[in-house]
Each structure stands twice: as structure tokens, then as C-alpha cells.
Amino acid sequence: MSEKIEARHSVGAKRSEASAEAILNAAAAILAEKGYSSFSIEAVAKRARAGKPTIYRWWPSKAALLLDVYHRQKRPIPDHDTGSLEDDAFNFLRELFRNWRETPSGSIFRSVIAEAQSNEAAAKALRAYRKERKTHTAGIIERAKTRGEVPSDIDPFVAADLMTCYAWTQLLAGNLDDEEGLRRAVRHLISPWTV
Amino acid sequence: MSEKIEARHSVGAKRSEASAEAILNAAAAILAEKGYSSFSIEAVAKRARAGKPTIYRWWPSKAALLLDVYHRQKRPIPDHDTGSLEDDAFNFLRELFRNWRETPSGSIFRSVIAEAQSNEAAAKALRAYRKERKTHTAGIIERAKTRGEVPSDIDPFVAADLMTCYAWTQLLAGNLDDEEGLRRAVRHLISPWTV
DNA sequence: ATCTAAACGGAACGATACGTTTCATATCGA
DNA sequence: TCGATATGAAACGTATCGTTCCGTTTAGAT
Numbered sequence: 496m497s498e499k500i501e502a503r504h505s506v507g508a509k510r511s512e513a514s515a516e517a518i519l520n521a522a523a524a525i526l527a528e529k530g531y532s533s534f535s536i537e538a539v540a541k542r543a544r545a546g547k548p549t550i551y552r553w554w555p556s557k558a559a560l561l562l563d564v565y566h567r568q569k570r571p572i573p574d575h576d577t578g579s580l581e582d583d584a585f586n587f588l589r590e591l592f593r594n595w596r597e598t599p600s601g602s603i604f605r606s607v608i609a610e611a612q613s614n615e616a617a618a619k620a621l622r623a624y625r626k627e628r629k630t631h632t633a634g635i636i637e638r639a640k641t642r643g644e645v646p647s648d649i650d651p652f653v654a655a656d657l658m659t660c661y662a663w664t665q666l667l668a669g670n671l672d673d674e675e676g677l678r679r680a681v682r683h684l685i686s687p688w689t690v
Numbered sequence: 691m692s693e694k695i696e697a698r699h700s701v702g703a704k705r706s707e708a709s710a711e712a713i714l715n716a717a718a719a720i721l722a723e724k725g726y727s728s729f730s731i732e733a734v735a736k737r738a739r740a741g742k743p744t745i746y747r748w749w750p751s752k753a754a755l756l757l758d759v760y761h762r763q764k765r766p767i768p769d770h771d772t773g774s775l776e777d778d779a780f781n782f783l784r785e786l787f788r789n790w791r792e793t794p795s796g797s798i799f800r801s802v803i804a805e806a807q808s809n810e811a812a813a814k815a816l817r818a819y820r821k822e823r824k825t826h827t828a829g830i831i832e833r834a835k836t837r838g839e840v841p842s843d844i845d846p847f848v849a850a851d852l853m854t855c856y857a858w859t860q861l862l863a864g865n866l867d868d869e870e871g872l873r874r875a876v877r878h879l880i881s882p883w884t885v
Numbered sequence: 886a887t888c889t890a891a892a893c894g895g896a897a898c899g900a901t902a903c904g905t906t907t908c909a910t911a912t913c914g915a
Numbered sequence: 916t917c918g919a920t921a922t923g924a925a926a927c928g929t930a931t932c933g934t935t936c937c938g939t940t941t942a943g944a945t
Binding site for chain 2: 934941
Binding site for chain 3: 702705709741743744747
């Protein structure tokens, strides 16, 4: 699933996309319902009504399957321009937290975090995602810059990265409900430019 | 190991502290040398030359043993007063990162983070440690307040917590060598009070 | 000094998940 | 039509799990 299959040089049946779909859905469902400690190839195969060899043929390891599930479930978080940088940042992170709480994405991402503590491929994926998030959040700040809400000579990436760090820590420590803390954190990160 | 044994009401051999010591040391060594994926009760027992029943008698689960190892290795990070809050915070976190890199503590803490993603007891320990760190870091800021470097009416806990979030994320993503990033992050977190 | 309760290390248990192999069946391309 | 390949199901040997038994050692009670 990681890469597109190159042009065939031989005859034979093609990969069953229905099976791949069922495997990825089953994996996501197990992570969402029972968490990473229950995530096993056996369990995924059983739930997907697939054979274990089918999974091992296409995913070299449990971690590879996990990362595929993770990439598949990524969805953009809605981000509205309210005209206030602090509100934009707060609303964005509040929506992210809500998404983590109410969809499988939180469980899946927590699993990637866990896996990354002893798996370099997962750690690499985590670093890439952090960079992506930082860039996205910096975009919110850039938007405020063009409004003149933020001085034009500042670097938005430091504050954007710190927002990412805060969000991740809230997730991994199980603190996604603390809206008051979120409000204070965002305010502190934005305040250097708005005082 | 978690709690002191209460007064005995019956005869018999006492717990072997030498064995407990060997088990905890073996567990820490395995985490440091081979990481959390190699951390098994079997491996700990073998390395400590202890029996598995001895481990299970005193620690109800692998997670409980991990948390005991984690609490046992905690050491205070040296923290000097340079007269500059930014330098104090930077130096403290740089020392913390060096400690995480060069002692088993980094591997052990990463394992606790991993475990906390599917274990509520570990997640609880993580929240407690975060609070402890936040309080400690806030102390560095309070010290600057008494010097007059920081306005007396501000709340140091938000910035202190954001420093903790940044440090943890650098650890879990494997970015402990980025001193330049650390410098920028600390500067941004401190700047609201020093502009 | 002897007795006895408890902890010890070692060995083995059944259970579970691992990754692999075998097999009969289904599916596609030449 | 035919041959190559993917599929699901089942079984395999291995490893670790958490537990149980066992014989030995330790130390408080008698």
C-alpha cells in the first residue's frame, strides 16, 4: 500500500484492493476501539477476514501497517479567518483536539507516538509530521501578518512549532479537554507580537 | 518496591533487597542498551539472575516495573543562576537534553511515554511529572521575578509548561541535539516579559 | 536448637502472537 | 484456454506472556 505497483512483467491475479481496504479499516477500528496494546497482525487479519500472509505480503511489519493507517486517516482541520490571530490559533487547536477526541485519529496518532519511541521509521514520520504542522500553523500567523496584525519582520515558525509541541503533549498526556489551558498557551505564544 | 512493607505478623524469610536491586538495575540496563521493544520480564529476570515469580510477586505488571525504574533514576538537573532568565532557562534545558542523551534516563522516559499511550497508570505518572517539571521551571522564572527582570504581576506557569512541552517533544521525536532551536524556543517563551 | 512460614531461583505449564509455509481456490493477462 | 499470481484458511515452530509447582534458603517464633 505504501507505493504504487510498477508495470507488471508477468501474468496472474492482481492485488485485491478490497482486501487492502478491509485490512486498513480493520486496523484503524482496532486502534480506535481497543488501543495500541490490542493492535496485532492476528487481530487485524481476523477482523478484516483476511489471511495473515496477505498482510505480510504488502506490509513488511506492524509498524509499516500502522504508518499506512496513520497517513490514510489524515484530514485537514477546518481553519476560518476570524480577523484575530489569537482566535484563529485557538479555534484551530480546539478543532484539532476535538478531532483527536471524537475520531480514530487521536488513538492512531498516539500509537504512532508510542511506536516512534523504539522505531526509527515511526520517529522519522513524526518529525515529518511536526514539520508539516509547523508550516501549516505558521501559515495562520503569516495571514495575520498580511493583515498588519503582526510585525512584518518576525519569524512565525518558532511560535508555530511551540503550538505543535503543546498540542502533542496534551494528546500524549491525555489532556485534550483543557480549553482554558489551551487559551492561555495560545495567548502566551501570540502575545510577543500583539502587546 | 513501590511501598514499604508493613510490620510483619508472621514468620518467614524477608524480601531480598539484593534481588530487588538487581531486577531494577537489569531493567534500566535493558532499556538503556536495547530500548523498550526488548524490555520483557523474561529478559529482566534472566539478566538479573532472578526468577520470574520474584518479579511478579513484587510488581503487578511490566508497566509497574517500568514506572519504578523511572522514578528511581530521576535526578535533579543542576541549575545555576546566571542573572539572565533566558540563559538560565536555556542552560537548564540544555543540561536536561544532555542528561537524556548521555544517561539511561532518556531511554527510560521515552519508554514511559510509549507505555502511557495505552496504559492509564503510566499516563497518570506522566501528568504528575509534567506538573512537577512545570513547577520547577516556574521556579526559575520566579527567581528572575525577584531580581526585577520580570514584571511582578505575571504568571510564570504558562511559559514553564510550554518549555516542558517543547522538551518532551524534542525527546520523543529524537531531536535533542538542536541547540539552535532550543535557543529560539526559549527566547520566544521569555520575550513577552523582556521586550 | 528446632520449627515453620515466607521468599527465593529454576523449570514447566497453557495461552497468545509472532512470522512462515502449505494448500485449494479465485482471478487476471497472454 | 492456460499459466502465473493473489487470496483466505489452516497449521507450523518459536518466543514471550503470566502462572504454577518444586526444592532450597532464610529468618522469626518457640
